Amino acid sequence: MIHLVQIIQRFVRIPTGILAIMIYTLIVYLIYLAFTKYIPMLIHQTFDMIQSVIDFYEHQPKDADPVLQYIHNYIERNDFFEQLQNGASIALGYLQDIGKMAVAFAMSFILSFFFMIEKQKTILFSRLFLKSEFSWFFQDLYYFADKFVNTFGLVLEAQFIIALLNTLLTTIALAAFGFHQLLSLAIMIFILSLIPVAGVIISCIPLSFIAYSQGGIRDVVYILMTILVVHLIESYVLNPKLMSSKTDLPIFYTFVVLLVSERFFGVWGLIVGIPIFTFFLDVLKVKKIPNHSPREIDIL
Template sequence: MLLGVWEKFLANVKLRRTVVLLVIILVLYLMKSMMSLILLTFIFTFLVLSLNKTIRRHVKIPSRLIIIAVYLLIISLLYFAVTIYLPKLFTQTEAMAKYVINFYQNPDTDTNAVMRYVNDYISNSEITAQMKNGVTLIFKYLTSVGSMGFTFVVSLMLSFFFTLEKKEMYHFSRSFLKGPFAWFFQDIYFFAEKFVNTFGIVLETQFIIALVNTTLTTICLAVMNMPQLFSLSLLIFLMSLIPVAGVIISAIPMSFIGYSVGGTNYVIYIIIMLLVIHSIESYVLNPKLMSNKTELPIFYTFAVLFVSEHFLGMWGLIVGIPIFTFVLDIIGVKPIRSKKRKLKLKKDRNLREDGKN
C-alpha cells in the first residue's frame, strides 16, 4: 500500500515539485544566517558568466582567460577602493552627515514658508524619532562591516572557482540526475533553471539600470558643483538597486545637501533631474531591458519591497522583486509584455500563417 502511494506521489509531477520547492525553502530558511554568502556568490557568478558570454560573442578568447582577467580586475579595483577611496568615502560621508545636521540646527533666516512648514512638520511629528531609529540601524549595519567584508571575499572566491570550473561543475552535477533519487534532483534542476532565467536576468537588469542611473545622476551633480560627489554616487548606486523606492530615498540627502549649497533653487533642480532620469529609466531602459519580464504596478512593487524587507532585511529591498518574478514564473502568471513586443509577435504569427497558406 505504501509503495503504491509512493509511486502515485512520484507520478504526480505538480505535487512532487511543490513538495521539493517547500523542502528548498525550508533548507534556505535554516541557512538564513548564510543568506548573504549565498546571494553574493550567485550574483557574482551570474554577472561574470554573463560578461564572459558577451565577450566571447564578439571576441573568441578562451573562457578561463576571460574569467581570470575579470577577477584580477575586480581584485585590483578592490585594492584601490580600500587603500585610496575608502578613507575618502568615510570623510565625505561624515561631511555629508554634517550638512544634514546643520540644515536642521541652523536653518537660514530667509527660508521660505514652504521650507519652514516642512521643518516644523518634521520637528513635531514622529519622523524625527523614525530617523533616529534609522540612524541607529545604519550604525548597526556599519558595525557589521567586518563580517560583511569577510562574506564578500569568500563569495568572490567561491564564484571564481565556480566560473573557472564551469564545465567540470556541469558534468559533476549531471551525475545527480541518475539513480534512485534522480526525480528529486531533476525537480531541483527544474527550479534552478527557472530561477536563473527569471531572478538572475531581472537582477542583472536592475544592476545595469543602477549603473546608468548613477552615471547620469553623478554627471548632473558634478555640473552643479555638488560636494561629497564620491559618497553621493555610491549612495545613488546602492539606492538604484531598490526599484522605485530607491529614487525617493536617495532624493532626501541630495535635497538637503543641495539646499545647503544653492538654496531652494538647487532643491528644485535636483527634483527635476531625478524626475527626468526616472522617466528615462521608466520609458527607455525598462521597456528595452525588461520587455520580456513582468512589469509590476507601483503598488505591487512597494508591497513586495515591504514584505521582502521584513523577511530578508536589507537584502529584501534588492532581491525582493527578482524573487517575486521567479514566484510568478513558477505559478504560471504570464508576463505583461510591452505593446511593441505584442505587435512584433502578432506580425510574426501572421507571417507564419501566410507562409502556410
C-alpha cells in the same frame, strides 16, 4: 561572470580558464584600490556632507526665507540631533548586516572563480546526477534551479544595470549643478536605485534637503526635475530594454511586494523582493518568463 566571459570570447579567442584568471585578478585589484583609496575618501566626504548640513542649520542667517525658518523651527521642536544620533545607531546595525553580506560575497566570489576555472569538468560531473538512480529528484532540483537562475538572477542583473545607469546620469547632473561630496551622493543614489519604484521617491528627500542647504529653492527644483527626467528614462527606455516582460508589474503590486519583503527580509528585502516574487510567478505559471539561460551551463 559567465556572461562577461562569453562576451569577451566573441571578440578574443582566449581559453576560459586563462580569461577567468585575468578577470578575477582585475577584480581583486579594483577591490584593493577601492579599500585603500576610495573608501577613505567616501567616509571623509560623508562626514563633510553631514557636517555641512548641521552647520547650515546651526548658523541660520537672520534674513532667512519663511521656508527655511519653518524647517529650522520644526527641527528645534522635534530634537533633530537626537533623532540623528538614533539614526546613526540604526545605521551601525545595518553595517553589521553589510559585514555579513561581505563575507557571503567573498565566499561567492571564491566559489565562482573555481567554477570558471573548471567549468567544463564541473558541467560533465553535474550530468552524472541526472543519470543516477535518484535522477527524478535531481531533475526536479535542476528544474527549480534553472527557473531561479532564469528569473531571480537575470532580473537582479537587470536591476543592477538600471541602478548603475541611473546613478551615472544623476551624478553627472549633480556635478553640473555644482554639488560637493559626489562620491557619497553617488553611493547613496546607487543603493536607493536598487529599490524598484520606491527608490526614486526616497532619493528625492535627502537630495532635496541637501540641495536646499546649498542653493535654496532653485536647486531643489533642479534636483526634482533631474530625478523626474532620469525616472522617465528608466521607465520608457531602460525598463523596456533590460527588464522586457520580466517584471512588468503594476505599481500597486510592486509596493505591496516591497512592504512584505521588507517585513520578512529586512532592508535587503527591498532589493531582492521583486526578483523573488518574479521567481514564484514563473514557478506557479502565473506569468511565464522566457528562457535566457546560457547554453554552456545547460547540463541537460
